[in-house]
Amino acid sequence: MANTITPHVLLFPMPAQGHLLPMTKLADLLSHAGLYVTFLATEGVYQRCFLRDDDDRGDQPRFRFRTVPDGLPRESSRPFVDTLDGLLGVVGHARGPYRELLASSRGGGGGGGGEGELWPPVTCVVADGFLPFALDVPVEMGIPVMVLRTSSPCSVWAYCCIPELIKRGEVASPDEPNLDESIQGVAGMEGFLRRRDLPGFVRKAQSADDPGLQFFATCSANLTRARALILNTFEALDSPVISRLRDVCPDVYGLGPLHLLGRNVCSTPSGGDSGKLWREDRTCMAWLDRQPDRSVVYVSFGSITVISREELLEFWHGLIGSGKRFLWVVRSDLVAETSADEKTETPLELEEGTRERGCLVGWAPQEEVLAHRSIGCFLTHSGWNSTLEGVVAGVPMVCWPFLGDQYTNSRFVSEVWRNGLDMKDAGGRDVVERMVKAAMDGEGADELRRSASKLAEEARESAEEGGSSYLDYQRLVQQIKSLSS
Ligand code: UDP
Numbered sequence: 002m003a004n005t006i007t008p009h010v011l012l013f014p015m016p017a018q019g020h021l022l023p024m025t026k027l028a029d030l031l032s033h034a035g036l037y038v039t040f041l042a043t044e045g046v047y048q049r050c051f052l053r054d055d056d057d058r059g060d061q062p063r064f065r066f067r068t069v070p071d072g073l074p075r076e077s078s079r080p081f082v083d084t085l086d087g088l089l090g091v092v093g094h095a096r097g098p099y100r101e102l103l104a105s106s107r108g109g110g111g112g113g114g115g116e117g118e119l120w121p122p123v124t125c126v127v128a129d130g131f132l133p134f135a136l137d138v139p140v141e142m143g144i145p146v147m148v149l150r151t152s153s154p155c156s157v158w159a160y161c162c163i164p165e166l167i168k169r170g171e172v173a174s175p176d177e178p179n180l181d182e183s184i185q186g187v188a189g190m191e192g193f194l195r196r197r198d199l200p201g202f203v204r205k206a207q208s209a210d211d212p213g214l215q216f217f218a219t220c221s222a223n224l225t226r227a228r229a230l231i232l233n234t235f236e237a238l239d240s241p242v243i244s245r246l247r248d249v250c251p252d253v254y255g256l257g258p259l260h261l262l263g264r265n266v267c268s269t270p271s272g273g274d275s276g277k278l279w280r281e282d283r284t285c286m287a288w289l290d291r292q293p294d295r296s297v298v299y300v301s302f303g304s305i306t307v308i309s310r311e312e313l314l315e316f317w318h319g320l321i322g323s324g325k326r327f328l329w330v331v332r333s334d335l336v337a338e339t340s341a342d343e344k345t346e347t348p349l350e351l352e353e354g355t356r357e358r359g360c361l362v363g364w365a366p367q368e369e370v371l372a373h374r375s376i377g378c379f380l381t382h383s384g385w386n387s388t389l390e391g392v393v394a395g396v397p398m399v400c401w402p403f404l405g406d407q408y409t410n411s412r413f414v415s416e417v418w419r420n421g422l423d424m425k426d427a428g429g430r431d432v433v434e435r436m437v438k439a440a441m442d443g444e445g446a447d448e449l450r451r452s453a454s455k456l457a458e459e460a461r462e463s464a465e466e467g468g469s470s471y472l473d474y475q476r477l478v479q480q481i482k483s484l485s486s
Contacts, residue, residue: 042068
């Protein structure tokens with residue numbers, strides 16, 4: 002009879018907000034299923050996201066945190082990765098300690114910490130798909146690895162097609178490309194995908210050995226070495242893309258929307274600061290309570306986007322021009338510093354001029370905001386988590402993508418799911434005003450709302466007992482258990 006070792010999963014997210022939150026939800030789900038869970042965070046992220054006086058997320062009998070160095074200055078205002086170089090810096094600091102942690106776990110040391118606790122060895126790693134070394138190290142040691150890709154499945158598939166795109170001469174050109182040209186070579190997306198809609202690193206690449214292009218090609222090739230690919234999506238939303246990805250990695254799990262599945266399975270309330278890089282300012286909820294139904298535009302560009310002061314003002318004028326009420330997340334680091342001594346806080350005219358009809362916060366309880374009856378549309382950067390949160394809330398979107406998969410996500414919103422409008426590559430005040438008016442009460446607004454409501458219903462069904470994401474979660478737990486026998 003086979004010897005069974007207690008299943009113990011180690012999860013290793015990339016240190017960035019959009020990666021930490023879904024990995025945290027996945028960790029909660031696996032812990033809820035009775036598995037031992039080690040959550041491996043980089044030091045800066047651990048301190049800022051989880052080590053707080055008011056956070057009850059300490060170590061528990063079967064759930065613990067471990068950290069690896071990130072090499073970032075202790076008090077860094079951005080203790081996360083937002084560039085390829087930043088990521089490579091983290092790899093240099095984290096790789097060795099990560100290997101030691103796994104080796105100590107396999108050697109009976111419980112996996113670091115030295116408290117003498119009796120933790121079983123790590124039997125499975127869930128590695129962030131943007132951290133190739135998080136997969137390489139356990140593979141070399143013979144530990145099974147699954148990959149979580151926190152970005153959209155449509156972008157994961159587009160990245161998988163990089164070799165085909167290069168072969169066809171569709172990308173990696175030193176010439177000024179025509180962004181409106183349709184793209185051939187991403188199977189299933191011919192007809193509506195333009196060069197403009199390719200993920201950032203792909204549409205920008207000037208040669209086949211562009212470091213960004215190569216990095217994403219490596220991440221895609223790694224999928225063939227993983228035991229399974231875990232996606233934050235659900236069948237009804239992404240079934241054609243999920244089918245394609247099954248040809249790359251045979252076991253694909255759609256567990257999304259993870260925040261909804263987590264809420265259903267673990268009964269955890271939505272929101273809260275755990276896993277968040279900024280503290281939520283909840284004062285905006287009282288402001289929303291005072292607004293009429295579907296009257297407010299919620300504006301948020303996620304955690305990484307940095308815009309110029311001019312762009313900020315264009316958005317502001319566009320919002321004021323639309324005549325709509327708005328709640329806008331203006332992070333302390335949203336506006337780029339152009340010179341060392343230039344002041345970058347929210348311009349005073351914006352603070353003053355907003356008071357009548359708007360509300361500004363540094364960081365909002367986004368899931369709760371989107372679910373509020375007063376929200377009429379979501380002006381978003383189309384980060385994948387924000388997109389799914391908008392889908393769950395059934396709120397039409399106006400998309401202004403900034404980097405990475407956001408370019409592809411916004412195209413899917415406008416052309417495939419039809420729950421929003423795409424204002425990609427255009428951010429002037431007139432466009433903002435026109436798009437916001439169109440999504441709130443323009444000619445096509447009812448149609449957008451109908452599509453958004455249908456998607457919300459499908460998301461709800463997927464995450465309920467018996468739904469596709471719920472069943473995939475149960476299947477995933479079984480697979481993880483089977484890896485330790
Ligand atoms: N978020 C939040 N409050 C804010 C802005 C963002 O809680 O004021 C959360 C949002 O709900 C989402 C995450 O931060 O879960 C951002 O992830 P996303 O993938 O949308 O974008 P990224 O930050 O990675 O660009």
